[in-house]
Amino acid sequence: MKIGYACTPLLLPFKTTRRFQLKYYSEDILIKYIKENLDDLKNILIYNNSVSIKLFRISSDIIPFGSHYINTFNWSEYFKDELLSIGTYIKENNMRVSMHPGQYTVLNSPNNEIVKRSVLDLSYQAKFLDSLGLNKTHKLILHIGGVYGDKPAAINRFINTFLNLDNNIKKRLIIENDEKNYSIDEVLLIGTTCKIPVVFDNFHNFCFADNIYTLKEILTRVKATWPLDDGNIKVHYSQQNSSKKKGSHSQTIIVLDFLNYYNNVKNFDLDIMLEVKDKNVSTIKILNVINELNGTVSIDELYNELDRYKLIVLSYGEDCLSKAVSILETKNSFIDLYSYIDTLLLSNQTPPFYNYSLNRAFKEMKESLIPKEISHFNKLYKENKYIGAKEYLFKLALRYNLPIYKSYYFN
Structure with missing residues (x-):
C-alpha cells in the first residue's frame, strides 16, 4: 500500500506549475520553464522518497x-535524458505516479x-508519462x-470517444466517480463496459449520497475492474471540512x-491518494499511523x-504543549499524539495565543536576520498583518535554510 498527495508539497521551495501568458510565448521561455519544472519534479520525488512517500500526482502543468x-x-526529445532520469528514479525507488487532467478535459461533451x-x-x-519510460501502472485519472x-x-x-482513443491513452486511462454527475454505480457500469479500471473516491461518494453500499462492497466491485498488470487499485481519500460547505476538502x-x-480497506491491494489541503504533511501523518x-x-x-x-500547539496555550509532551512520554503513540492535535484543530476557533507562536518563531530566527528584515517583520506585526508576518518569516527561513522552515506552523 502506497500513500501519496497531489502536485505541490508544502513547506518546500519546489513547484512544477510554472507557466506564462500565451502572448509571451517563445521556445526560449518554454525551454526555461520546462527545465525548471522538471528539475523541481526530481527534487520533489527525492524529498518524497526520503520520507517514504511512494505515490505522487504530477501536475498537468x-x-x-x-x-x-x-x-x-519537441520537448520529449529535447529533454529526453532528463525525463528518462526521472523515470528511472521512480522505478528504482518503487514509486507510482499519475496525472489528473482538469475539469475542462471532457470526453462526452456534445x-x-x-x-x-x-x-x-x-x-x-x-x-509525458511515456517519456518517463513508465509502464501502464502509472495512470491518467479522468x-x-x-x-x-x-x-x-x-x-x-x-464510451464511443474512449473506444476511438489511441492505445497509449487507453492503457493509462482510469475513471473516477464524481460528487454530482456520475455515481460509483454509473462509473462501474462504464468501466465494466469499456474495460477501464475504476478509481473510487470516498468523498465524492459521500457528497453524491446515492447508495448504501459498504466500503467493502464497493471495493470488491472496483477491484474486479483492475487487471493485475494495471497495478494496485487506486483510490482517492478525503474528508469534509467541518467549517465549510459540503464538498470542501479538509x-x-x-x-x-x-x-x-x-x-x-486495509485487506484490499490498493494505493491511497490523499486529497487534502496540507498535502505531504497529512501523508506523513498517515504513514506514521499505519507504521x-x-x-x-x-x-x-x-x-x-x-x-x-x-508552534501550532503553542498557539492554543502552553498547557496544550505540556499535554502533548505528556502523551508522548506516557504512550509513545503517533495515533494518540495526532488525535490530541486534531481535537485542537477541530475546535474551529482562532488560536487564542496565535501571536505568541508568531513571536516565538520570530525569536528563534532573529539572530539569523539582518536589521532590515527585523524591521520589516516588526512593521507587519505592528500593523496587525499577522498572516503576512508569518508568510514573511517562512520566506526568510527558506532563504537562510533555517530548521524552523520545517515547522507545520507555516503550513
Whole structure:
C-alpha cells in the first residue's frame, strides 16, 4: 500500500506549475520553464522518497501549453535524458505516479471542438508519462464529464470517444466517480463496459449520497475492474471540512476518521491518494499511523513530529504543549499524539495565543536576520498583518535554510 498527495508539497521551495501568458510565448521561455519544472519534479520525488512517500500526482502543468496548438516544440526529445532520469528514479525507488487532467478535459461533451481539445490534452499527458519510460501502472485519472440533459446519451458519447482513443491513452486511462454527475454505480457500469479500471473516491461518494453500499462492497466491485498488470487499485481519500460547505476538502486528515476507513480497506491491494489541503504533511501523518498499526514506532520521529507541530500547539496555550509532551512520554503513540492535535484543530476557533507562536518563531530566527528584515517583520506585526508576518518569516527561513522552515506552523 502506497500513500501519496497531489502536485505541490508544502513547506518546500519546489513547484512544477510554472507557466506564462500565451502572448509571451517563445521556445526560449518554454525551454526555461520546462527545465525548471522538471528539475523541481526530481527534487520533489527525492524529498518524497526520503520520507517514504511512494505515490505522487504530477501536475498537468508540468509542460506549459502541453496540449496547445502553439506548442510544436519537441520537448520529449529535447529533454529526453532528463525525463528518462526521472523515470528511472521512480522505478528504482518503487514509486507510482499519475496525472489528473482538469475539469475542462471532457470526453462526452456534445461539442466536438471540446472533445477534440480534450483528446489532445490526454494525448499530451500520456506522452509525458511515456517519456518517463513508465509502464501502464502509472495512470491518467479522468471524470466522465457532464450530463447535458440526457445522461444515457452522455454516457454513450463517453464510451464511443474512449473506444476511438489511441492505445497509449487507453492503457493509462482510469475513471473516477464524481460528487454530482456520475455515481460509483454509473462509473462501474462504464468501466465494466469499456474495460477501464475504476478509481473510487470516498468523498465524492459521500457528497453524491446515492447508495448504501459498504466500503467493502464497493471495493470488491472496483477491484474486479483492475487487471493485475494495471497495478494496485487506486483510490482517492478525503474528508469534509467541518467549517465549510459540503464538498470542501479538509485542511488536514483527521486520524480517527481515517482509521475507520483504513480498517475497512486495509485487506484490499490498493494505493491511497490523499486529497487534502496540507498535502505531504497529512501523508506523513498517515504513514506514521499505519507504521504504528504495523508495530513500528520510531521514538525519534515521534519527537521530531511534535517539534514540527510545536508552534501550532503553542498557539492554543502552553498547557496544550505540556499535554502533548505528556502523551508522548506516557504512550509513545503517533495515533494518540495526532488525535490530541486534531481535537485542537477541530475546535474551529482562532488560536487564542496565535501571536505568541508568531513571536516565538520570530525569536528563534532573529539572530539569523539582518536589521532590515527585523524591521520589516516588526512593521507587519505592528500593523496587525499577522498572516503576512508569518508568510514573511517562512520566506526568510527558506532563504537562510533555517530548521524552523520545517515547522507545520507555516503550513
